[in-house]
Amino acid sequence: MPNYHRHNNTVPVAALTRWVIVAFFLGAAGLSYVYFKNQLHASGDEIRNLERQLAEFETQNDVVRAKISQLSSRGYLQKRLAEGFIHMTPITDDRIVRINTTPARANELRRVSNEENVK
């Protein structure tokens, strides 16, 4: 005689497994969605921080560039020169030699003159 009671209490393993797998995948999908969404937000925050840093670097760059232009401008250098910070000795006329640069023929004697001579 078959044991009906035992038969009625059998766990439907196959069906249960199926539902567990479905539930697992659904849960995994949900968690993945939340995880990736968080990742995207985190990446977004990182992008924002990097953009801010980049903007700061660009700003610093502009500030430094402006400073370089200012410090290397003719007006500033003239001012420093007037203050005596740098000393420049003008080349005197007797030190200037003008050389005729036109092509010379072989054995040609060439004349060199300076402005003192011209005067």
Place this chain on the structure above:
Amino acid sequence: MIRSAKVRALCACVALAGCFTLFSARLVHLQVAKHDEYAALAAEKHVNKQIIYARRGLIQDVNQETLAENVPIVTVVADGSMIMDPVAVAEVLAQPLEMREADLAAKLRSDRRYIVLKKKVPATLASTIANRLRVRSLRGVTFEPDEARNYPNGSMLCHVIGFMNSEHDGVQGIEASMNDYLRGHDGFRFTEHDRTGKEIVLYRGQERAARDGCNVRLTVDLNLQHIVETELEDACSKYKPEKAIAILMRPKTGEILALANRPNFDLNDIRNKPADFLQQNAEAMKNSAVIDMIEPGSTFKIVTASAALNERLVSPSTIIFCENGHFNFAGRMLHDHHGYGDLSVDDILMKSSNIGAAKLALRLGDQKFYEYIRRFGFGERTGISLPGEISGVIHPPHKWAKIDITRIAMGHSVGVTPLQSICAMSAIANGGRLMMPQIVREIADDEGNTIATFPPVEIRRVITEEMANEVSNALKNVVSDKGTAALAKVAGFMVAGKTGTAEKINPAGGYFSGKYVVSFIGYLPADNPEFVGLVMLDDAKVSAELNYGGQIAGPIFARIAEKTARYLNLQPELEQPPSNVILTQRER
């Protein structure tokens, strides 16, 4: 009973269906009919249109030396609705912003969402403040990026570079004329933020990048500009004129190499001055080289002589009787500085005879003379890329009184700009071809790629090359011991040029007594000109016997020309026997 239960069930179903229908209808109403309205409300609350500011282009000289650049600054703004602890925020901001803590706290207690705390704060300082706020987790203060224009050379070339208004639009000089190229195009980005005001990068919407402004490269060489400015400054210290102008131009291309005016101003000072400063100092800020009209005086005789020669009515050696210094024409007496008898056309220019010039103009006749004046570019704008240029005043012959032709011949009764005068002289130096003056050499994008160049433009041929050479030869004599501009000589170079001394016009009518506009326009080397220079002083404070173009403007030109020739490495052309000759032999 059964029927009754069925009816009740049906009623319940109908009621439920009715409810769902109502909810559905409301949903459809909200989602379809009211969609735009609520979407706009949501966007207003959470979506911002963030402007991405374009960087203004640089202005550079011909050697790419920076003349105008940008310095980043910020405007510090607070959102009162987001500030939880005004006292703490005020404590952080007060010292770096140089504001009183109590005042700041009072401002921050407001519920307004846009409170401007301070403008023009250096960007580096803003960065420090932002870090301090971040460390103390204080929210509600933002920094709006902005730019201030900086001019590293201060007052040098100020009238050409120009400046901007508070809206970042150029109002003077290249800043104004090239504004469309310089300013670039702002971009934008739609962003969403959470309830704390933090941007949700994930939900960024439409975005367009900013396009930075182009860099404008001028034809001006700052080294030459410095030479011109220094000499002009010295001249102003010595002669104390009301105005002074100097221009250097390359005749073959029309490029402006240097342009300076006095009085001048410091470009960096403008932004710190009150609004009425511009009006009060309009005269100093005017680029007189293109905006002011003057009677040119004897420099205009080059037009008269060129026209007569080009029409072959005279030759350089044709003798004109100069009436011994007193010429009665149309009932009015015309005088020469010295009484001259017979003078050749060359001599008329060399001695600057008013009567000789008048007689040349009379030979031409009103209409022909007028045609040549216009052909030399007088009475029309030159087309230079500087704002506010005027065309001058040249009346047509039918408006001339009978004596006008004799006055115009010597540069009176006409209104011309200094730029027109140097262009006319450049036409002579350039073999009779009138070139358009150019001050912008090229325009490059922010990556340095050239996007536009401005090649030389020949406006027209004014006189034949042969006649231009004849005039040029006559102008060489002007800068000789016999001419009116002996002091404009430059060692080692043959200089051609013309002096001008005109009585100063009184705006109330007539002329000022004892006030003159003296000028000299010349070029070198005379046979192959590399540059043309103009020097003009308005009302120099010197004795009457010295107040002549050849006495005042000539020497200034000579000093500028000598330094310019050295800078341009021009080879001296004059064969002057040196006192001691050093011989060198080429190596075999």
